[in-house]
Amino acid sequence: MAVAGTVAEAFVQEWHDWHRRHEAVRADRHGFLAVTGLHWLTAEPRRVPGAPGEWSTGAEGVVVTFGAGEELVVAGSPRRERYVFGVIPERGGINAGWGDAVIEVAKRGGHDIVRPRHPDHPLRVEYAGTPVFAPDPRWVIEGRYVPFDQPRPTTVGAAVEGLEHVYHAPGRIEFELDGQALSLTAFDGYAPGSLTVLFTDATSGVTTYTDNRVLQLDAPGPDGRVVLDFNRAVNLPCAYTDFATCPLPPAENRLPVAIEAGEKIPYERG
Structure with missing residues (x-):
């Protein structure tokens, strides 16, 4: 039990350290x-x-x-x-x-x-931070990356009405949550091989921001294994300001389940 408690404490501390760094970037003087x-x-x-x-x-x-x-x-x-x-x-x-x-x-x-x-x-x-769900290992989910034969140009809407973005989707991520088979179309991430996932879920517009959240993923393993840590699902700039042109998730990334993890609706939109 002591070992389990230590592991859980380390998980929570690591998340807090990560989120503190994320908030510092968001609140940068020119952010x-x-x-x-x-x-x-x-x-x-x-x-x-x-x-x-x-x-x-x-x-x-x-x-x-x-x-x-x-x-x-x-x-x-x-x-x-x-x-x-x-x-x-x-x-x-x-x-x-x-x-x-x-x-x-x-x-x-x-x-x-x-x-x-x-x-x-x-x-x-006046920024006072973003409310979050308490970090929980339950929301660290193993998935499988399935590459497409060729990257697929994918047109998505934007936070600005009438604007569109086009991204190349290299593949999708398949995973299960509470016995339900789900999948997410992935876009290229910032680092080579890494992935970006835009999504909404049953909490969107209720406890989390209506239009989107984003999850950054490390490059899949040789066997396609990928880890989705929804505790690290964060808001895009459009959750805070009307001066952003953030992309919306593709239609297939509207999850029918409640992802009660990650960042909630900002106080600024409450």
């Missing part, structure tokens, strides 16, 4: 909680609240033209008068400095956007 606006660029130059210059997009890509005394710092160098960011790839982005703020220039769903990030934004300054 998503610092975003003050989402601005869609067009061919017509216009000013963007919270950023210097007039912004537009066209054949050259994203362009900003500065007025007297205005500048941005890009790649460590001050840029004045007119600066061409160029054509930005889908899901790519460039962060430029402006005083203590960062001006994010990015492309999402085929559209060029500007998102100013100001450390003194009230959403970040």
